[in-house]
Amino acid sequence: MSEVTSIDAVQARLGEAGYVCGRSLATVVFLALRLGRPLFLEGEAGVGKTEIAKALAQSLGRRLIRLQCYEGxxxxxxxxxxxxxAQMVAIRTAEAAGGADRQALxxxxxxEDYLIERPLLEAMRPQPGGAPVLLIDELDRTDEPFEAFLLEALSDxxxxxxxxxxxxxxxxxxxxxxxxRTREVHxxxxxxxxxxxxxxxxFAREIEILAARAPEASETLxxxxxxxxxxxxTEDIFKRPxxxxxxDWAKCLLALDVMDLSPEVISDTLGAILKYQDDIQKLQGSEAKRLLDEARQRLAS
Structure with missing residues (x-):
């Protein structure tokens, strides 16, 4: 697959891979590809940062190599x-044969026969179809010594x-x-x-995204x-969806054959959009109806 040659081409390629993005994001992706610079994406969880790496790898026909970061x-x-x-087996085999040359052993x-490659080393190797897409996901979960190591790895x-x-x-x-952004990166x-x-x-962009990822959903739903x-x-909750x-919520509603929202349906399916019990409790009873009424008033206006 040929490389992208314009910002519009980036938007089109990502769209074909199911990722709907605005021009500003498409521009920085295009520049990262053109200049060969790493791309650093920050934002709330669930806004599509990881998905763009997957879509980019798919659209370019490249292998995706993911390094999932964690504390430690x-x-x-x-x-x-x-x-x-395998090294221990080789040592015992050599000892059983007798007279092994320690230096040669x-x-x-x-x-490299005994080397297990992890993501950063894999990304440095030649790959079929061209250089891979290396996703270093949730860097903020690591600590400063690992960041310092990445400085050299990504510079050279x-x-x-x-x-x-x-x-x-x-x-x-x-x-x-x-x-x-659970902590500041250096x-x-x-x-x-x-x-x-x-x-x-x-609103319009999220409708586009939902149409691409859950096309079975009706326009009304x-x-x-x-x-x-x-x-x-906009509510004061611990984790905004x-x-x-x-x-996920749209797909759950489709699985339940829901045609339009109701306070009862919302209460029954809150676990698809909220992941903390305190947040779920805030939307029980009349709160779900209030938010649904306000959402419908916005749609009507």
């Missing part, structure tokens, strides 16, 4: 580890294995980093990236679902 993630876990079980044990697009030396990517991967890392804040979509979710986001929850 270190460079070794992200890059490689040695297959200790060591060279064999710490060769290489990783170092002490026993093998540096491994340089013949073609730099397309890198997308995401953060839910400026030094951000400076190496193009930056974009992924916000909640407008889609409009009510989006209007209710957007009204819900993202676009992912809008899509």
């Amino acid at each position: 993630l270190d460079a070794a876990s992200a890059v490689y580890e040695w297959n200790f079980a 060591r060279a064999e044990l710490f060769s 697009f290489q990783v170092t294995i002490p026993e093998l030396g540096p491994i340089v990517a013949p073609e730099p991967p397309i890198v997308i980093l995401t953060s839910n 400026d030094a890392l951000k400076r190496r990236c193009l930056y974009h804040w992924v916000d909640y979509p407008t 889609s409009r009510e679902v989006v209007a209710f979710v957007q009204r819900l986001r 993202g676009v992912a929850e809008t899509i």
Whole structure:
């Protein structure tokens, strides 16, 4: 598949992969591809940061390699580890044969035959179809030492294995980093990236997204679902629902053969859009009806 040559082409390609985005996001994706710069996406959980990496890989025909970040993630876990079980078998086999050359055995044990590649090392390897899309997801879950390691890895697009030396990517991967902003990521890392804040979509954009991801939903149901979710986001709740929850809720309603919303249906399906019991309790009883009435008034106006 040929590379994208314009911002409009980026929007079209992503749209074909089921990802509806505005021109500002398409512009920064185009620049990241054209300039070979990592793309850093920040925003609330569920607004589509991870999905854009998946859609980009699909639209470009590239492999997606995902590094899911978590507290305590270190460079070794992200890059490689040695297959200790296979190494022990090789050692015992050599001992049973007798007279093993220790130097030769060591060279064999710490060769690529016994190397287990993790996402960062995989992304540095040549891939069929071209450089992969490397998704470093939820970077804010890691700590500063891992960020410092990424500075070198993303600057030179290489990783170092002490026993093998540096491994340089013949073609730099397309890198997308995401953060839910549970903490601030260091400026030094951000400076190496193009930056974009992924916000909640407008009403019209969210309708487009829902039409792409849940096309079975009627126009009436889609409009009510989006209007209710957007009204819900203005409430004082612990976790506002993202676009992912809008899509999940619409699919749940379709599975229940719901044609339009009612306070009873909303109460029965709140677990699709709210993930904290305190938030769910706030919408019990008359609150669901109030929000639905206000959402419908907005639609009418």
